Amino acid sequence: MIRKSPMKQENRQTISGADFEEYFQPQNLEKALEIKAEYSDQIEVAAGTTDLLVANYEQLHQIKNWLDLDKIDELRKIEILENELHIGAMVTHLQLMKSDLIKEKLAVLAAAAEDVGSPQIRSRGTIGGNICTSSPAGDLLAPLLSYEASFKLQKAGAERIVRAEDFFTGPKRNLMEADELLTEIIIPLTENEREGAWVKVGRRKALVISTLTLSVVLEFEADKIIEAGIALGSVAPTPIRLWEVGELMLGSSLTELDYKQLGQEVKARINPIDDLRGTREYREDVAADVMVRALNEIERKRG
Amino acid sequence: MQITFTVNGEERELEVTPYTRLLDLLREDLGLTGVKEGCGKGECGACTVIMNGELTASCLVPAPQADQAEILTVEGLGTRDDLHPIQESFVEAGAVQCGYCIPGMILAGKRLLDENPQPTEKEVRYGLSGNICRCTGYAKIIDAVMMAADKLAVEGSDSND
Ligand SMILES: Cc1cc2nc3c(=O)[nH]c(=O)nc-3n(C[C@H](O)[C@H](O)[C@H](O)COP(=O)(O)OP(=O)(O)OC[C@H]3O[C@@H](n4cnc5c(N)ncnc54)[C@H](O)[C@@H]3O)c2cc1C
Numbered sequence: 001m002i003r004k005s006p007m008k009q010e011n012r013q014t015i016s017g018a019d020f021e022e023y024f025q026p027q028n029l030e031k032a033l034e035i036k037a038e039y040s041d042q043i044e045v046a047a048g049t050t051d052l053l054v055a056n057y058e059q060l061h062q063i064k065n066w067l068d069l070d071k072i073d074e075l076r077k078i079e080i081l082e083n084e085l086h087i088g089a090m091v092t093h094l095q096l097m098k099s100d101l102i103k104e105k106l107a108v109l110a111a112a113a114e115d116v117g118s119p120q121i122r123s124r125g126t127i128g129g130n131i132c133t134s135s136p137a138g139d140l141l142a143p144l145l146s147y148e149a150s151f152k153l154q155k156a157g158a159e160r161i162v163r164a165e166d167f168f169t170g171p172k173r174n175l176m177e178a179d180e181l182l183t184e185i186i187i188p189l190t191e192n193e194r195e196g197a198w199v200k201v202g203r204r205k206a207l208v209i210s211t212l213t214l215s216v217v218l219e220f221e222a223d224k225i226i227e228a229g230i231a232l233g234s235v236a237p238t239p240i241r242l243w244e245v246g247e248l249m250l251g252s253s254l255t256e257l258d259y260k261q262l263g264q265e266v267k268a269r270i271n272p273i274d275d276l277r278g279t280r281e282y283r284e285d286v287a288a289d290v291m292v293r294a295l296n297e298i299e300r301k302r303g
Numbered sequence: 304m305q306i307t308f309t310v311n312g313e314e315r316e317l318e319v320t321p322y323t324r325l326l327d328l329l330r331e332d333l334g335l336t337g338v339k340e341g342c343g344k345g346e347c348g349a350c351t352v353i354m355n356g357e358l359t360a361s362c363l364v365p366a367p368q369a370d371q372a373e374i375l376t377v378e379g380l381g382t383r384d385d386l387h388p389i390q391e392s393f394v395e396a397g398a399v400q401c402g403y404c405i406p407g408m409i410l411a412g413k414r415l416l417d418e419n420p421q422p423t424e425k426e427v428r429y430g431l432s433g434n435i436c437r438c439t440g441y442a443k444i445i446d447a448v449m450m451a452a453d454k455l456a457v458e459g460s461d462s463n464d
């Protein structure tokens with residue numbers, strides 16, 4: 001039996017004249033792209049809504065048009081295609097941390113997802129939302145830079161692939177155009193051994209906005225490092241990849257590296273934001289420390 | 304717009320707007336006041352429900368996204384006369400002070416024990432990490448979840464006999 005319960009209007013928060021016009025909940029991507037093409041910046045895209053509802057706290061009624069991606073199953077896939085891992089934009093943090101494929105191939109991304117917010121946030125928040133919000137403190141962003149991820153941006157009838165490193169242009173700013181949606185995150189895989197570490201420094205275990213995150217992904221051929229993806233979050237207006245520090249490590253085995261020195265190299269290259277969540281000097285020193293910690297962890301994992 | 308969802312085992316059809324949050328829908332339209340509003344911003348866990356099997360902050364869910372969902376609130380867990388073992392444990396452990404955080408804590412505890420029936424204390428802390436107790440009764444709340452794990456283990460073995 002279905003019980004009908006009418007909405008009690010009198011209990012609603014005051015609706016100051018404004019009201020919503022359209023709520024679209026398309027079942028497939030094609031339809032979503034058509035709607036986005038038509039409404040462009042006059043529509044709010046809703047994924048897991050953990051950022052959207054907080055940003056619009058107490059003024060949700062002011063959002064005129066909604067494009068809800070929740071029902072588009074094709075955006076929730078994690079799959080390998082031609083030696084690349086494809087992650088749909090609507091994949092949640094919870095899915096990432098539970099996925100065997102992600103844990104095996106992209107352990108640092110899985111670890112970062114496990115550190116996001118709380119169970120209540122991880123079950124809803126998506127990788128696409130994390131990327132599109134483009135907060136310098138977004139936990140998944142440094143790992144995506146380490147893994148050299150690219151993002152697929154689609155609009156009706158066209159698509160382009162943008163490197164993660166080029167995508168972020170400033171705090172809460174990115175290259176996405178008003179008629180585009182982020183649909184996929186693409187990460188190249190390798191046959192070589194990959195080992196990595198994730199460090200998040202914050203004030204409290206759960207629900208912290210990161211004061212600093214570090215993601216280190218090393219690729220080995222025998223014992224020699226042939227790729228080194230060092231990336232940090234919350235230390236600059238965008239997440240950053242430290243290419244020069246990575247280059248210093250190439251061709252060496254772990255035992256040949258001076259971890260302390262590499263920590264200083266990291267410290268020398270960051271430009272932390274001085275804000276309430278941690279002063280500049282504090283962040284610089286922490287950055288050097290966590291680099292050493294990360295390298296020790298990788299050494300331990302390789303046994 | 305119209306949505307259909309199942310709350311505590313009962314199918315419901317409701318008229319909603321996108322700016323109605325699942326929290327408002329449950330509390331005001333359905334009178335399920337065990338779902339509390341604390342911060343309204345995903346930070347405190349007072350509004351926690353289990354939606355499609357996962358812990359969810361109902362203050363961050365626009366009502367249309369609850370369409371077709373299966374939702375459990377604390378009211379669906381047990382009644383006053385027939386408490387769920389987790390609820391019993393909260394009473395017995397003396398874990399309830401003002402009580403505001405408790406429905407969310409109980410649901411977080413239930414979700415954890417469903418997946419991991421014998422959690423360590425650390426795992427309990429991680430499972431409850433989205434729920435804040437302003438009375439800071441964490442030690443007893445964690446005791447209560449550990450106690451519930453034992454109760455459920457005994458019940459489980461009983462029913463297998
Ligand atoms: C209490 C709390 C704690 C949090 N803790 C953390 C944390 O520890 N670490 C962290 O990184 N983040 C944290 N967050 C932030 C947030 O949960 C994450 O950034 C999350 O991944 C956002 O995803 P979403 O699906 O909820 O995004 P939404 O809120 O749905 O969307 C965010 C923005 O991106 C746009 N968007 C989303 N998907 C697409 C798409 N596919 N194409 C185009 N535009 C899109 C939306 O229009 C919106 O502007 C926290 C948030 C809360 C409320």
Ligand code: FES
Pocket residue numbers: 339340341342343344345346347348349350351360361362363
């Ligand atoms: S009211 Fe929803 S988390 Fe605080």
Ligand code: FES
Pocket residue numbers: 398399400401402403404405435436437438439440
């Ligand atoms: S018992 Fe008062 S908030 Fe937890």
